[in-house]
Amino acid sequence: MIEIPLEKWTGKVREITLGATAAEGGTRTKTVTVGGETTLPFLEFEGSLPHATAIAIEVQDLPPTEWPTLLTEVWGEAMQNPGTWAKSAEARGADLIFLQFTAHDGLNADHAKKTVRQVLQATGLPLIVFGPGQADLDNDVLVAVAEEAKGERLLLGACEDKNYRTIVATALANGHLVNARSPMDVNLAKQLNILVSDMGLPLDRIIMDPTTGALGYGIEYGYSVMERQRLAALQGDNMLQQPMLVTPGEEAWRTKEARVGADMPTSWGDGVERAINWEVLTTSTLIQAGANIVVLRHPESVKRIKKQEFI
Amino acid sequence: MALTGLQIYKLLPGSSKNAEVKKHANCKECGFPTCLAFAMKLAQKQVELAQCPYVEEEAKSQLEESAAPPIRLITLTAHGRKLEVGHETVMFRHDKTFYHQPGLFVKVKDTQADAVDIAKAVNNYWVDYVGMCLALDGLAIEADGGDFAATVATIAPLAASPDAGGGHLILLTEDPTLAEAGLQAAKNIRPLLYAATPTNWQAMAKLAVQYKVPLVVATPKGSSLDDLANLADQVRAAGVEDIVLDPGVRDSRGSVQVLTQLRRLALKKNERRLGYPTLAFANNDPILAAQHIAKYAGFVLFDQFSPATIYPLLVTRSNIFTDPQKPIQVQPGIYEINNPKPTSPLMVTTNFSITYFAVANEVESSGVPSWLLVADAEGMSVLTAWAAGKFDAERIAKSINSTGIADKLNHKRLIIPGHVAVLMGELEEALPGWDIKVGPREAVDLPNYLKLVANS
Numbered sequence: 001m002i003e004i005p006l007e008k009w010t011g012k013v014r015e016i017t018l019g020a021t022a023a024e025g026g027t028r029t030k031t032v033t034v035g036g037e038t039t040l041p042f043l044e045f046e047g048s049l050p051h052a053t054a055i056a057i058e059v060q061d062l063p064p065t066e067w068p069t070l071l072t073e074v075w076g077e078a079m080q081n082p083g084t085w086a087k088s089a090e091a092r093g094a095d096l097i098f099l100q101f102t103a104h105d106g107l108n109a110d111h112a113k114k115t116v117r118q119v120l121q122a123t124g125l126p127l128i129v130f131g132p133g134q135a136d137l138d139n140d141v142l143v144a145v146a147e148e149a150k151g152e153r154l155l156l157g158a159c160e161d162k163n164y165r166t167i168v169a170t171a172l173a174n175g176h177l178v179n180a181r182s183p184m185d186v187n188l189a190k191q192l193n194i195l196v197s198d199m200g201l202p203l204d205r206i207i208m209d210p211t212t213g214a215l216g217y218g219i220e221y222g223y224s225v226m227e228r229q230r231l232a233a234l235q236g237d238n239m240l241q242q243p244m245l246v247t248p249g250e251e252a253w254r255t256k257e258a259r260v261g262a263d264m265p266t267s268w269g270d271g272v273e274r275a276i277n278w279e280v281l282t283t284s285t286l287i288q289a290g291a292n293i294v295v296l297r298h299p300e301s302v303k304r305i306k307k308q309e310f311i
Numbered sequence: 312m313a314l315t316g317l318q319i320y321k322l323l324p325g326s327s328k329n330a331e332v333k334k335h336a337n338c339k340e341c342g343f344p345t346c347l348a349f350a351m352k353l354a355q356k357q358v359e360l361a362q363c364p365y366v367e368e369e370a371k372s373q374l375e376e377s378a379a380p381p382i383r384l385i386t387l388t389a390h391g392r393k394l395e396v397g398h399e400t401v402m403f404r405h406d407k408t409f410y411h412q413p414g415l416f417v418k419v420k421d422t423q424a425d426a427v428d429i430a431k432a433v434n435n436y437w438v439d440y441v442g443m444c445l446a447l448d449g450l451a452i453e454a455d456g457g458d459f460a461a462t463v464a465t466i467a468p469l470a471a472s473p474d475a476g477g478g479h480l481i482l483l484t485e486d487p488t489l490a491e492a493g494l495q496a497a498k499n500i501r502p503l504l505y506a507a508t509p510t511n512w513q514a515m516a517k518l519a520v521q522y523k524v525p526l527v528v529a530t531p532k533g534s535s536l537d538d539l540a541n542l543a544d545q546v547r548a549a550g551v552e553d554i555v556l557d558p559g560v561r562d563s564r565g566s567v568q569v570l571t572q573l574r575r576l577a578l579k580k581n582e583r584r585l586g587y588p589t590l591a592f593a594n595n596d597p598i599l600a601a602q603h604i605a606k607y608a609g610f611v612l613f614d615q616f617s618p619a620t621i622y623p624l625l626v627t628r629s630n631i632f633t634d635p636q637k638p639i640q641v642q643p644g645i646y647e648i649n650n651p652k653p654t655s656p657l658m659v660t661t662n663f664s665i666t667y668f669a670v671a672n673e674v675e676s677s678g679v680p681s682w683l684l685v686a687d688a689e690g691m692s693v694l695t696a697w698a699a700g701k702f703d704a705e706r707i708a709k710s711i712n713s714t715g716i717a718d719k720l721n722h723k724r725l726i727i728p729g730h731v732a733v734l735m736g737e738l739e740e741a742l743p744g745w746d747i748k749v750g751p752r753e754a755v756d757l758p759n760y761l762k763l764v765a766n767s
């Protein structure tokens with residue numbers, strides 16, 4: 001008789017819930033829980049995988065000026081208002097709304113509060129909110145958002161080692177979670193989790209973000225870092241047991257392969273199909289490596305990832 | 312059980328009691344300086360025992376058992392090209408590396424009117440990815456009630472174009488008569504035969520021996536791994552050494568599970584009966600094909616040929632099978648981004664792939680036509696290379712001169728990464744007549760910088 005070799009994992013990925021219902025102090029109509037795995041992705045024969053990968057759809061505070069037309073066409077008028085956009089994203093199958101603030105002249109605390117209020121009113125889904133990625137702006141925006149949405153269990157990001165204190169403090173004060181982003185490095189990820197939790201934020205309010213490389217643009221680095229982080233979690237490393245968030249939508253749509261142009265080589269094939277495949281395969285490959293939350297941009301990619309039985 | 316390096320050493324000429332054999336101690340013919348060094352490599356399953364011509368017969372059988380790689384190497388040949396699959400030694404690429412990319416085949420049926428056209432398209436397809444030529448491996452031809460032998464006979468001689476990699480064949484039929492007709496029609500190449508099943512294995516094994524081709528052993532859906540191991544063992548006993556496994560699982564979740572189990576049994580339990588590469592079907596589903604690539608298939612069969620799908624799949628395969636021990640490098644040279652003109656700006660960076668990707672992607676998305684000079688910095692990032700002396704004024708000047716970029720420009724302005732602003736003075740000396748500009752430190756700031764440059 002052949003005996004199937006089973007790994008005896010001692011650790012477990014933390015179960016983390018995004019969003020809070022009225023009973024829990026928020027206004028969300030549903031919450032999303034990720035994590036809880038006691039084995040590697042899809043290997044149910046040796047452990048449990050209680051929650052499917054959650055899909056977030058990205059909406060931005062203003063209609064994006066640098067997105068390829070393939071993306072802007074599909075969202076159309078909905079992009080004019082972040083609330084309408086979020087509603088449309090919910091209708092297209094999102095589990096979570098990822099609200100991305102961008103750097104522009106009108107970006108201030110008032111704009112941030114007004115925008116997050118619009119999105120909270122338009123959808124009952126839990127929210128992930130990211131600042132534009134510049135330390136000062138991120139702090140202004142995320143503090144305003146955290147206060148405006150107090151108690152909603154938002155996921156705030158990106159929280160990085162060079163700029164985490166303000167974001168963690170406001171998450172602590174207002175009942176939110178943080179997305180701890182480290183640059184594709186297991187040790188730095190662990191260190192940041194420690195720094196954040198040392199400020200008093202409980203570990204069940206930290207998601208880790210290994211930084212995403214698109215297919216063809218460094219995906220293998222992120223893939224292996226994620227596999228190593230997940231193995232460390234299962235082997236019992238308490239400080240690497242956070243669920244993982246990745247942003248394949250943003251990364252895939254930055255690649256030239258996803259930008260439809262007339263002068264692409266014929267070996268690249270049809271532009272629309274190639275662009276969607278780029279987002280889909282970046283995403284599905286990262287799910288193999290253990291992604292718990294994937295942030296996508298195109299509704300067709302959402303559909304294809306959801307259709308896959310492994311979700 | 313696997314032997315340790317020292318145990319193996321005791322069986323090699325270096326420790327022999329036979330003087331005739333002992334005189335070959337440390338002869339280096341295996342390519343290693345000593346018998347002990349070779350023994351260590353054998354223990355790590357990185358070399359073949361056959362590399363030692365003097366090993367004694369009685370030691371041989373003992374050694375072969377332990378020295379055989381846990382997953383057998385399977386080779387297909389066609390038109391002077393080889394496709395090697397197997398020999399994997401780890402579960403995760405970060406543990407060492409994945410050695411042999413799975414063969415990626417497009418499946419056609421002998422009833423398909425366009426089978427030959429697809430075959431030509433597959434064989435001629437290639438795509439340039441950071442200076443590497445990525446290609447499919449060939450065609451899988453399925454007997455579906457058409458003229459199987461004629462289809463194989465037409466497709467088998469189609470050599471791939473010199474740039475492409477294809478031309479290999481997998482013959483899919485469970486009918487031994489058809490299989491033989493197909494093997495006859497493909498007798499100038501070494502295809503993979505699919506498949507020996509619990510009902511036809513004797514005839515199929517005989518064909519595999521007669522035509523010297525590798526044979527897939529396939530058990531139907533719902534079979535156990537015991538069934539698969541027993542069938543593989545019977546086929547092996549019938550004289551077939553080159554075996555590929557198909558456990559009959561077709562759904563995506565089930566495939567990850569069973570292919571993981573097979574890889575674990577071969578690597579961790581040294582289960583010889585299952586120590587072979589696997590074959591998996593992806594139908595029309597690129598997500599499933601990508602899963603098979605990452606999670607342990609040796610051959611992946613895909614049902615459509617569409618460049619828009621094949622290109623990302625080939626990149627997936629290339630990325631997952633990149634050796635994580637070596638920084639992946641891009642080809643040094645000139646990269647044209649957004650159709651540059653002689654007036655367009657020229658930037659320089661290093662040939663570490665991630666550095667290149669970061670820079671090229673930002674320049675690309677800026678829309679500003681630009682020239683990117685990638686200097687050979689031995690695959691290091693800008694700061695590391697600078698610190699190691701691999702990205703200094705001399706090397707940059709050499710790249711400028713050896714690529715002849717000056718002939719393509721009507722200006723002599725070079726933008727260097729902000730992190731190496733310190734090189735400005737030396738570069739002005741090394742490149743007389745050139746105007747050296749310091750660009751941003753981070754790639755992400757390039758679009759704004761380039762727009763400023765373009766408007767000035």
